[in-house]
Amino acid sequence: MRRKNGFSKPLGCHQILSWVVVFSMVNVFYILYIPAFNSSAISVITFLYSVALFLTLFWGFRATYADPLDQVVAEELRAKKWDLPFDAKKYNQICTVCNTHVTFESKHCGNCDKCIDGFDHHCNWLNNCVGKKNYAFFAYLIASLEALTGIQGSVGIYIVQNIISNNDVKNTLEDRLGIDSGGMRVFYVCIVLFFTFISVLIFILNGNLIGFHIWLKKKGMSTYDFILQRRGKEKFKSKRVVPQIQKDDIEEGNRTADVSAVFKKESK
Numbered sequence: 205m206r207r208k209n210g211f212s213k214p215l216g217c218h219q220i221l222s223w224v225v226v227f228s229m230v231n232v233f234y235i236l237y238i239p240a241f242n243s244s245a246i247s248v249i250t251f252l253y254s255v256a257l258f259l260t261l262f263w264g265f266r267a268t269y270a271d272p273l274d275q276v277v278a279e280e281l282r283a284k285k286w287d288l289p290f291d292a293k294k295y296n297q298i299c300t301v302c303n304t305h306v307t308f309e310s311k312h313c314g315n316c317d318k319c320i321d322g323f324d325h326h327c328n329w330l331n332n333c334v335g336k337k338n339y340a341f342f343a344y345l346i347a348s349l350e351a352l353t354g355i356q357g358s359v360g361i362y363i364v365q366n367i368i369s370n371n372d373v374k375n376t377l378e379d380r381l382g383i384d385s386g387g388m389r390v391f392y393v394c395i396v397l398f399f400t401f402i403s404v405l406i407f408i409l410n411g412n413l414i415g416f417h418i419w420l421k422k423k424g425m426s427t428y429d430f431i432l433q434r435r436g437k438e439k440f441k442s443k444r445v446v447p448q449i450q451k452d453d454i455e456e457g458n459r460t461a462d463v464s465a466v467f468k469k470e471s472k
């Protein structure tokens with residue numbers, strides 16, 4: 205069934221996991237990290253972290269909520285439904301699943317069951333495709349997430365480092381959170397260490413992703429182009445999106461086999 209966006213059911217495991225991780229990280233930051241600082245530092249750290257959090261949630265929502273459906277598909281389906289005029293001559297690519305014309309940069313996503321204009325990749329964390337319509341939102345999201353995890357990671361390392369040597373931090377924690385015994389302090393450090401580790405891990409992995417996308421931009425490629433290049437394929441990105449002229453070769457009910465026959469013909 206065609207999915208509208210990343211909030212359409214069924215929700216993905218990766219997507220739910222990402223919500224749980226961000227929710228716990230953020231709560232632990234405000235409840236346990238912030239009280240370790242003195243008043244002037246608290247306002248600066250809270251402000252920076254809250255801005256990064258707001259941007260992460262805002263762009264995350266926009267990237268998930270966007271519907272990256274190929275507009276030609278939408279237009280043709282609307283035309284068929286309401287008997288409106290549609291200029292098929294403008295488009296020479298066909299999707300054999302949607303059974304409509306598509307733009308040249310389109311690819312049919314099996315997960316979303318629709319054609320995506322400017323397909324980059326299907327993101328399991330967003331449970332949505334990233335295409336022409338939401339690529340910028342996705343880029344802003346990973347940049348904001350990098351800031352968020354960067355702040356949490358460095359603040360966490362600072363706290364753990366100081367709690368061992370600095371009596372001021374110990375006193376602050378005792379006043380604010382009632383952490384007055386060695387055992388409670390160890391427990392506190394373990395929680396902070398755990399979430400700092402998670403933040404640093406996300407910071408490194410997400411940083412790699414950012415580097416990869418900057419590199420792709422420089423090369424003028426999408427993630428999908430990169431995958432195809434590695435597989436040694438270039439023409440006809442999706443076996444479901446074929447030139448119109450070959451659509452006649454594809455018989456109903458035996459699509460996959462016939463499309464691969466078309467491909468063999470192409471490669472000759």
Ligand SMILES: [Zn+2]
Nearest residue numbers: 299302312319
């Ligand atoms: Zn399609």
Ligand SMILES: [Zn+2]
Nearest residue numbers: 313316326333
């Ligand atoms: Zn998809």
